[in-house]
Amino acid sequence: xxxxxxxxxxxxxxxxxxxxxxxxGLVQAVTxxxxxRRRRLAIRGAAACGAAAATVAAVLAVSAxxxxxARTGGTITQxxxxxxxxxxxxxxxTGTHLVFQGQTTSKYGPSTGWAYGNRSRFEEFTGLGCGxxxxxxxxxxxxxxxxxxxxxxxxxxxxxVGAYVTYFDHKYSLSKVVPPPRAxxxxxxxxxxxxxxxxxxxxxxxxxxxxxxAARVTGHVWxxxxxxxxxxxxxxxxxxxxxxxxxxxxxxxxxxxxMYVNPATYLPVRIEGSTQSFGGSPGMTAGLSVTNVQWLxxxxxNIAKATVIIPPGYEQESSPxxx
Numbered sequence: 001x002x003x004x005x006x007x008x009x010x011x012x013x014x015x016x017x018x019x020x021x022x023x024x025g026l027v028q029a030v031t032x033x034x035x036x037r038r039r040r041l042a043i044r045g046a047a048a049c050g051a052a053a054a055t056v057a058a059v060l061a062v063s064a065x066x067x068x069x070a071r072t073g074g075t076i077t078q079x080x081x082x083x084x085x086x087x088x089x090x091x092x093x094t095g096t097h098l099v100f101q102g103q104t105t106s107k108y109g110p111s112t113g114w115a116y117g118n119r120s121r122f123e124e125f126t127g128l129g130c131g132x133x134x135x136x137x138x139x140x141x142x143x144x145x146x147x148x149x150x151x152x153x154x155x156x157x158x159x160x161v162g163a164y165v166t167y168f169d170h171k172y173s174l175s176k177v178v179p180p181p182r183a184x185x186x187x188x189x190x191x192x193x194x195x196x197x198x199x200x201x202x203x204x205x206x207x208x209x210x211x212x213x214a215a216r217v218t219g220h221v222w223x224x225x226x227x228x229x230x231x232x233x234x235x236x237x238x239x240x241x242x243x244x245x246x247x248x249x250x251x252x253x254x255x256x257x258x259m260y261v262n263p264a265t266y267l268p269v270r271i272e273g274s275t276q277s278f279g280g281s282p283g284m285t286a287g288l289s290v291t292n293v294q295w296l297x298x299x300x301x302n303i304a305k306a307t308v309i310i311p312p313g314y315e316q317e318s319s320p321x322x323x
Contacts, residue, residue, distance in 0.1 A: 236255055
């Protein structure tokens, strides 16, 4: 298991145990570095999907092979349906340049994400049970929800870099903008189990996951007066590394996701992510996040929302990604 995936799983499990086995909303500053890595992965998680993988030829290549037995009519029909849908997705989103804004609710507190082109910003708030956060990162359980951290990209000396800001201790760190994983990779599929991924390349993501079999169309649902197409990701299960499995007393983590898209534009309207941990003595624990998506016109003000702003006077630390 690579380091990024291991840290991703560690962070997700820590958030589950904080909500289930510890006082609601309790947060420690020592988990901030892992959160940074998770948010960086979340921001990039569905960005690169490879349009080539979404071609009709690729779809048919997945379902056929020289040594495979003859295909049934149903399988061939299914492959053709996927190819047709992929074609519609690519055609519908050609030339679309809008600003993604996702409002997420979950048991861990609200968050908001923005994305435009190669810029992104993810902002997380404390939950009502946490209230104001101390400089140590611990909750006071007093006051209302407030900004806790922001991660994404920032412009520093005219260059786009990765940025991570913690408001509770007035600190920030910078890092290189790392290439995103493939949409069908385990890392990307695990990330989709968390808060909605801010990216503008949803056509690539949908096309690639349908083509490789990581997702499928599962029906139609009305959301806010719009009849959406429901696309469901296949569950992915990963065994926890022994050391961490012992700490959390669980052996596995499983994630899945569901996306509701506008059938005319194939832009997401809502994204739901689900993560479960199981296989240990505490029994199954689960977390669900729901992200409602808006698409904003690419005005200067809206594009600016997709860029992290480092507040004046904040102290710079070495990037957790390099530690």
